[in-house]
Amino acid sequence: MAFNTGLSGLRASQVDLDVTGNNIANASTVGFKGSRAEFGDLYASGFLSGGSNTVGDGVRVQDVKQSFGQGNISFTDNGLDLAINGDGFFVLNNGGEIRYSRAGQFGVDKDGFITNNQGMRVQGFIADDDGNLSGIRGDLQIESGNLAPRRTTELQSDLNLDSREPVLERRVADMGDFSVAPPATGFPQETFEITYDDGSVVTTTINPTNVGDYSAADVVDVLNGPDGLSASATTQYEGISEADLDAAIAAGNFSFDLSVGNVNVPVDTVSVTDAASLVTAINAAQAPTVSASLVGGNLRLIDNRGNNLTAGFSSDGPSQAPETTVGTVRPQADREITDIASTGGGTNLTASWTSRSINITNQFTPDDQRTYNHATTTTIFDSLGNSHEITQFYVKQPAPGDGVGVSEWSVYLQIDGEFVGGTGTNPYQARFDQDGNLQSINGDPNGQILVDDWTPKAADGTPNGADGPPAPGTNITTPIPEPPTTSAFVLNLAETTQYGSDFGVTDQQQNGFTTGRLSGLDVSDEGVLFARYTNGQSQSLGQVALASFSNTNGLSPVGETTWVETFDSGQPIIGAPDTGTLGAIKASSVEESNVDLSAELVNLIIAQRNYQANAKTIETSDAVTQTIINLR
Known part of the structure; x- marks a missing residue:
């Protein structure tokens, strides 16, 4: 009996040494989760032979359980190194086999797929050509080709026109x-x-x-x-x-x-x-x-x-x-x-x-700044990605009617020095109320100007081959529907004000851009991959997917710091980072091993003592047996 009891203790101590040694060996392994050996005692008893003084039969290893506690997050210089701060696992495609990992040391392979150092592809939610994220899961891929240009279909200008300005136009x-x-x-x-x-x-x-x-x-x-x-x-x-x-x-x-x-x-x-x-x-x-x-x-x-x-x-x-x-x-x-x-x-x-x-003795002339009160210029783009300069001129007019509670400004538009929107002969009239808010433009309360007569031209003044204005009689709706087929665009002045302060451009945005090459990647806390291009644009390429399990301890480790699903773990719950119970993503970071090296070294001493003590049990039993054999 004593031999078996001591032998079971040696076996258990050996497993404890093995588990502790494995933890120590992986103390610097990114995404590694430490394990511990769990033991249970052994008793032999029958249905009618149980007693209060039953002697045990030793010990057995019940389980080697991993601890999925959070490891420390350290920063790196690789933008695709990702750490999970919270619950969840990266979803990896290993040639059709799905694995799960906390190790976020990722890079890009020759085909543009995001992979770990074993070539397993990171899975996530795919984005369409316009950067809109979908719920479709697949292997995340970074397209290294040029970003196609986008024509301007809306220009939003938030301005303040100085109400103290005099009427310059003399009739x-x-x-x-x-x-x-x-x-x-x-x-x-x-x-x-x-x-x-x-x-x-x-x-x-x-x-x-x-x-x-x-x-x-x-x-x-x-x-x-x-x-x-x-x-x-x-x-x-x-x-x-x-x-x-x-x-x-x-x-x-x-x-x-x-x-x-x-x-x-x-x-x-x-x-x-x-x-x-x-x-x-x-x-x-x-x-x-x-x-x-x-x-x-x-x-x-x-x-x-x-x-x-x-x-x-x-x-x-x-x-x-x-x-x-x-x-x-x-x-x-x-x-x-x-x-x-x-x-x-x-x-x-x-x-x-x-x-x-x-007669107008000082008719508006764009080349003479004395004939307009304010002007601002911004860049817009045609269908080929060529840039053009649009200038907005604002000329204060006498207040209509008796001038009480209403003010009026004329709006002229030029692109590359040529009038557009018909403003060369008939400028738009922007009317403001007594509080300085825009009432209407040519009676339109939405504050929009539709420019549908612009022909993009090259530097020599000839059409440059980009889409031109719509055909005569074509009904243009706003906002311009996608995909646009003409050079028509909308100037939105709805947020323009007329206060008694200096002229200023609060915000000016347009939705066009020229072609661009990939210049860098950024990853948000939600795991969204943003591609940065040389034209100043950024576009989402996809979103990293995370998986959680009802019983994380039921996962089966298969090496390479990865796990696979088992019957005990339950099926994965896959979603976007920082939603539900899933953790957030930290870019340019990795999660270190959660092994406490000091504690493991102490455990190593304890396992060694246990091993020695169980060996002593066998030695003592052997001595007792030898004494019995030597009886005459």
């Missing part, structure tokens, strides 16, 4: 030219009333003292006084023929009389030989606002200030007495003036007002 009423008919030598007296859009009235008078030679320049001085009213004037004289001048100069003793604004201007005629040289002499005289020329056989004199011009000549031959010409006035009134009414006098200013036409 004026061009009232046409008016003058006095000969033989008048000046404009007569006239008083008129100017009515403004706020109801105020201003009275002003032309030629208040009723002098006879009141010039166009004098009228301009008066009209430039009231707010919103301006004028310019010119005087043109053509009363002398070139042939008469040539004859008079040839006759000798020639002199030319010129007065500008009743001031005599001496003209040096000493070296004058013909009408052409007289033009040179007049232009050299001390009259900087007057220019002379020969036009249609006549001498033309122009004063660009509107002063009265008096001209004549004398000689030993033909002569012409001085004649006076009164200039022409060109008045303009801006939008704040609603009416001009004559209250006395005889000019035709009032008649000119009634036939006025509205």
Whole structure:
């Protein structure tokens, strides 16, 4: 009996030594889970022979159980090294056999599959071409080919337009030219009333003292006084023929009389030989606002200030007495003036007002920053992945109606310097409410502008072969449906505001990109593999799958730090990391062995002592038996 009891103890101690030695040997094995030997005592008893003083028959090994406790997580420089922080196992495809492991030392094989160092492929949830994850499980693969370009179908601009900005665009009423008919030598007296859009009235008078030679320049001085009213004037004289001048100069003793604004201007005629040289002499005289020329056989004199011009000549031959010409006035009134009414006098200013036409004196010009308040530029892409610059121009407009509780801005769009969206002739009108929020764009409360007239072009201005605008009459819906087939895209300004602060771009995003090459990989805590490309884009390639079991201890170890499913473990529950009871993924990390080396060394001493003690039991039994044999 004692021999068997001691022998069972030796066997158990040997198993304990083997388990402890295996733990110590794998203390540095990534993903390894330590084991322990579990023992049970042996008793031999029959149905009717059980007693209170039964002697045991020794010990037996009941089980070698693994501890699946969490190991320490250490960082590495390999982006595909993955550690599980929590419950779960990586799912590995070993040539059709499914294995499970906690060792996350992964890499990429020649075909782009993610594998462990034994060539087993990591399984996960596959992503489609657009990076959308599916519930389909398969071997994770990294496509090393170029990322195909994507055309821009939506551009979102979140801006703030400064409500303090002035209205730059100046609309004026061009009232046409008016003058006095000969033989008048000046404009007569006239008083008129100017009515403004706020109801105020201003009275002003032309030629208040009723002098006879009141010039166009004098009228301009008066009209430039009231707010919103301006004028310019010119005087043109053509009363002398070139042939008469040539004859008079040839006759000798020639002199030319010129007065500008009743001031005599001496003209040096000493070296004058013909009408052409007289033009040179007049232009050299001390009259900087007057220019002379020969036009249609006549001498033309122009004063660009509107002063009265008096001209004549004398000689030993033909002569012409001085004649006076009164200039022409060109008045303009801006939008704040609603009416001009004559209250006395005889000019035709009032008649000119009634036939006025509205003109824009500083029409929006993209090359002149004085004609717009704000501008911002971003990059968009055509179907071939070519980049293009789109610029948005914002021009503040007078508030519609009475201006209470509403503001309005004009929106112009250019791509590569060419107007799109029809904004070259008809800009979009963005209207804001009293709180600075966008009400509508051209009446659309969604704040969207559909650009459907853009033809992508190369640097030389010719179409570059990318998809162009839709055919005439094609109905374009927004958002642009996938897959897009034209260059049409939507500019979304729904989040644009108009506050009393500086202009700023809060956010500007577009969904297009050019082609790109794979430049790196990232793995999230949810196990999603993101591919980074040289065009700045990232796209999910798949998601690592994790498996859990109802009875983890029922798994059967098969080497290579892997386990397989057994009847005792139950079927695996496979899901995404960091969901349910499954742990999170830590990238560039591995889970170390959970073996406590100090504890194992102590266990080694204990197993050794147990082995020695059981051997001593056998030795003692042998001595007792020998004593019995030696009895005579």
